[in-house]
Amino acid sequence: MVTKIDAGVTAPKGFKAGGHTAGFKPSGLPDLAIVLAEDNKAVTAAALFTKNLLRAAPVDISEQNLKQSDGMVAAVVLNSGQANAGTGTDGFADGIKTTELAAEAIGCQPSDVFICSTGVIGKRFDINLMREALPKVVSQASSTVESGTAAATAIMTTDLKLKQIAFQDEVAGSTVTAGGMCKGSGMIHPDMATMLGVVTCDADVEKGLLHKMLKRAVDRSFNAITVDGDTSTNDVVCAMCSGASKVVVQVENSPEAKAVESLLTATCIHLAKSIARDGEGATVLVEVQVSGANTEADARAIAKSIASSSLVKAAIFGRDPNWGRIAAAAGMAGAKFDINDLEIRLGDYLLMSKGNPVPFDAKDASLYMKGKSEAAPEDYLTEHDTVAITVKVGNGEGSGVAWGCDLSYKYVEINAEYTT
Amino acid sequence: MVTKIDAGVTAPKGFKAGGHTAGFKPSGLPDLAIVLAEDNKAVTAAALFTKNLLRAAPVDISEQNLKQSDGMVAAVVLNSGQANAGTGTDGFADGIKTTELAAEAIGCQPSDVFICSTGVIGKRFDINLMREALPKVVSQASSTVESGTAAATAIMTTDLKLKQIAFQDEVAGSTVTAGGMCKGSGMIHPDMATMLGVVTCDADVEKGLLHKMLKRAVDRSFNAITVDGDTSTNDVVCAMCSGASKVVVQVENSPEAKAVESLLTATCIHLAKSIARDGEGATVLVEVQVSGANTEADARAIAKSIASSSLVKAAIFGRDPNWGRIAAAAGMAGAKFDINDLEIRLGDYLLMSKGNPVPFDAKDASLYMKGKSEAAPEDYLTEHDTVAITVKVGNGEGSGVAWGCDLSYKYVEINAEYTT
Numbered sequence: 086m087v088t089k090i091d092a093g094v095t096a097p098k099g100f101k102a103g104g105h106t107a108g109f110k111p112s113g114l115p116d117l118a119i120v121l122a123e124d125n126k127a128v129t130a131a132a133l134f135t136k137n138l139l140r141a142a143p144v145d146i147s148e149q150n151l152k153q154s155d156g157m158v159a160a161v162v163l164n165s166g167q168a169n170a171g172t173g174t175d176g177f178a179d180g181i182k183t184t185e186l187a188a189e190a191i192g193c194q195p196s197d198v199f200i201c202s203t204g205v206i207g208k209r210f211d212i213n214l215m216r217e218a219l220p221k222v223v224s225q226a227s228s229t230v231e232s233g234t235a236a237a238t239a240i241m242t243t244d245l246k247l248k249q250i251a252f253q254d255e256v257a258g259s260t261v262t263a264g265g266m267c268k269g270s271g272m273i274h275p276d277m278a279t280m281l282g283v284v285t286c287d288a289d290v291e292k293g294l295l296h297k298m299l300k301r302a303v304d305r306s307f308n309a310i311t312v313d314g315d316t317s318t319n320d321v322v323c324a325m326c327s328g329a330s331k332v333v334v335q336v337e338n339s340p341e342a343k344a345v346e347s348l349l350t351a352t353c354i355h356l357a358k359s360i361a362r363d364g365e366g367a368t369v370l371v372e373v374q375v376s377g378a379n380t381e382a383d384a385r386a387i388a389k390s391i392a393s394s395s396l397v398k399a400a401i402f403g404r405d406p407n408w409g410r411i412a413a414a415a416g417m418a419g420a421k422f423d424i425n426d427l428e429i430r431l432g433d434y435l436l437m438s439k440g441n442p443v444p445f446d447a448k449d450a451s452l453y454m455k456g457k458s459e460a461a462p463e464d465y466l467t468e469h470d471t472v473a474i475t476v477k478v479g480n481g482e483g484s485g486v487a488w489g490c491d492l493s494y495k496y497v498e499i500n501a502e503y504t505t
Numbered sequence: 506m507v508t509k510i511d512a513g514v515t516a517p518k519g520f521k522a523g524g525h526t527a528g529f530k531p532s533g534l535p536d537l538a539i540v541l542a543e544d545n546k547a548v549t550a551a552a553l554f555t556k557n558l559l560r561a562a563p564v565d566i567s568e569q570n571l572k573q574s575d576g577m578v579a580a581v582v583l584n585s586g587q588a589n590a591g592t593g594t595d596g597f598a599d600g601i602k603t604t605e606l607a608a609e610a611i612g613c614q615p616s617d618v619f620i621c622s623t624g625v626i627g628k629r630f631d632i633n634l635m636r637e638a639l640p641k642v643v644s645q646a647s648s649t650v651e652s653g654t655a656a657a658t659a660i661m662t663t664d665l666k667l668k669q670i671a672f673q674d675e676v677a678g679s680t681v682t683a684g685g686m687c688k689g690s691g692m693i694h695p696d697m698a699t700m701l702g703v704v705t706c707d708a709d710v711e712k713g714l715l716h717k718m719l720k721r722a723v724d725r726s727f728n729a730i731t732v733d734g735d736t737s738t739n740d741v742v743c744a745m746c747s748g749a750s751k752v753v754v755q756v757e758n759s760p761e762a763k764a765v766e767s768l769l770t771a772t773c774i775h776l777a778k779s780i781a782r783d784g785e786g787a788t789v790l791v792e793v794q795v796s797g798a799n800t801e802a803d804a805r806a807i808a809k810s811i812a813s814s815s816l817v818k819a820a821i822f823g824r825d826p827n828w829g830r831i832a833a834a835a836g837m838a839g840a841k842f843d844i845n846d847l848e849i850r851l852g853d854y855l856l857m858s859k860g861n862p863v864p865f866d867a868k869d870a871s872l873y874m875k876g877k878s879e880a881a882p883e884d885y886l887t888e889h890d891t892v893a894i895t896v897k898v899g900n901g902e903g904s905g906v907a908w909g910c911d912l913s914y915k916y917v918e919i920n921a922e923y924t925t
Binding site: 136493 | 556558590592626627738819820822829832837844857860913916917918
């Protein structure tokens with residue numbers, strides 16, 4: 086049975102983590118995090134990188150390192166406050182120097198170091214801050230829950246809440262745990278956001294298979310959320326497998342592979358939802374479930390089109406059960422379906438059937454949405470704040486989910502009132 | 506020499522128009538418009554329809570009629586207040602009845618009637634209002650500028666300003682005029698918007714060529730604007746050519762064809778820009794020019810990605826010369842270019858060169874944007890309200906333009922506070 090644990094990257098065996106204040110943030114808040122293999126030796130890893138052409142130096146460097154080390158990572162070093170994007174060759178050199186300093190502190194090769202940055206773009210960071218802080222964050226790293234939390238705290242930028250989770254299951258007679266942390270898509274300070282995610286797991290997963298699993302998990306989670314549709318220069322998700330559970334996973338579709346992929350996927354989905362929930366100015370989480378499409382990709386495209394429509398998002402903020410906007414957003418997704426099959430539900434309210442609107446209690450449906458925003462969950466482990474939109478587009482096998490948030494005055498305020 | 510004329514669909518010879526209050530709008534404002542060939546006989550026409558799967562009845566009916574009449578249209582009948590979308594088979598019957606009533610009043614075939622609707626979706630309109638008003642709007646139609654203005658007024662929904670224009674040029678020794686009217690993408694009342702456009706021209710253009718010309722003109726105009734990225738159930742652009750100028754255009758790339766296409770394109774661009782300028786809550790028009798791309802399509806994709814980025818739009822509303830958001834939006838357009846070639850200008854301010862930020866006076870650049878919003882043009886014939894973003898992505902031949910507007914509190918208010 087899969088169990089959810091209120092912990093993060095240190096929940097799986099074989100990992101240490103830590104957070105530190107290096108001085109990249111003017112606020113003096115923690116801004117340097119590390120996730121480290123317990124014996125400081127490189128473990129199996131996989132990663133996915135932003136598709137934006139404008140890539141920050143750490144993205145290029147980490148992709149290069151992962152190739153050079155043949156998919157092995159000893160540590161992920163993440164800093165907030167400075168994105169090291171748009172910083173040219175000097176910024177690239179700063180990133181390389183960071184991997185060297187980290188490798189020295191850890192006792193590994195620079196190519197075993199995976200670096201991530203988030204924060205202000207266009208400015209170089211002070212490499213001396215890194216030089217001073219890296220040995221400290223490495224030596225203080227530990228496998229406690231608190232250390233995982235410290236790491237998750239140190240990568241926050243405009244996130245209102247820290248984002249971490251872990252899931253556990255019995256696999257082949259042993260306990261396997263996946264854990265993760267991420268920071269969200271708040272693109273405020275000052276230029277653009279970044280979605281950084283680190284996932285750890287104590288299964289021993291074959292490298293190529295791990296990459297496939299991570300790709301599928303990310304498609305179903307981080308790639309299924311939308312805050313404002315923009316992608317960033319620094320987006321990256323990195324997964325590390327310690328193998329400390331002694332559970333070996335080598336064959337795709339084996340029971341072990343399926344169980345471990347489920348844990349990775351659950352972790353990524355929880356983290357992704359926490360990002361959507363914490364979208365700038367968001368008052369509710371919006372979950373769009375689409376079924377009956379020709380393919381899974383079609384279903385996800387329709388779900389994402391609905392979740393990212395400014396008109397739908399504004400209607401949800403206004404607590405307006407606006408089936409017309411949902412239907413139009415479904416219709417513009419680029420996926421083919423027969424409009425006469427379209428069925429739309431908002432929570433338990435049937436708004437549209439066979440492509441036509443049906444009578445429903447609009448006031449009650451509005452109160453349903455209002456109730457979600459008032460739930461104001463302090464606890465990310467609950468889902469009382471979720472506005473559910475369920476769409477059926479036919480009788481196909483394809484189904485998919487997307488998550489988003491509403492569009493509020495606060496979003497405009499956050500993104501307009503900041504001046505670079 | 507191309508001359509801009511402050512008039513609309515009646516500027517070209519051979520057309521009548523009119524506007525009327527039929528009663529579709531609770532406000533009692535004009536809500537029925539007609540554009541009619543002067544002798545009530547069908548003329549050459551071409552049209553482009555919404556790509557949204559959710560299509561209103563009039564869209565299906567007009568596409569069908571245009572096929573049945575082999576590309577001939579005697580009149581475009583447009584009503585505002587009721588979109589006749591999401592109205593099922595009853596709504597379809599209402600649309601068919603409208604074409605019959607119009608044909609009777611005009612003295613043509615129902616298949617020669619092109620119908621467009623915009624307004625509330627999901628509710629049937631009262632066909633009796635149509636029955637009463639159609640003979641009146643037909644009999645009162647005239648070729649004066651005022652009648653063109655009356656038609657443009659009657660199609661307004663949430664538009665703050667009426668949108669019409671005409672352009673004139675000497676072609677093959679005669680004066681050829683193109684004129685047009687449209688209504689904008691205000692998606693407020695209550696569900697979604699619609700972009701309706703009617704373009705008239707007094708050249709005698711061969712049917713197939715007219716369709717090609719209109720397609721290209723629309724790609725460079727209506728398809729190059731973005732208010733919130735959503736498409737509608739009712740979007741349509743229809744062009745009619747009376748031939749009254751006696752200028753015959755039959756051969757693509759002939760001097761006459763080029764001259765007439767320029768007039769159609771200028772008309773469509775002016776109308777499209779007036780829609781972006783009147784976007785919900787907009788305080789400025791944003792024009793994004795991209796050059797140096799591999800293809801024209803790539804350039805337009807990059808321009809549109811920038812113009813539709815919520816982050817860029819919010820930054821412009823905040824008068825923040827945020828090159829990072831512009832660069833990231835360019836990078837996520839899906840078009841390939843070398844990031845080291847990226848050059849970004851805001852007005853005359855160079856913000857980024859060779860892929861790196863350059864020093865500029867941020868305060869002055871902000872004042873530049875502020876000045877545009879304060880221009881508050883009462884006159885759409887001027888362009889004092891345009892924030893210009895100029896982007897170079899390499900040395901390719903491809904260039905393209907997109908227009909949009911900023912994202913303000915007012916947008917959220919308009920779209921959230923309306924309740925269906």
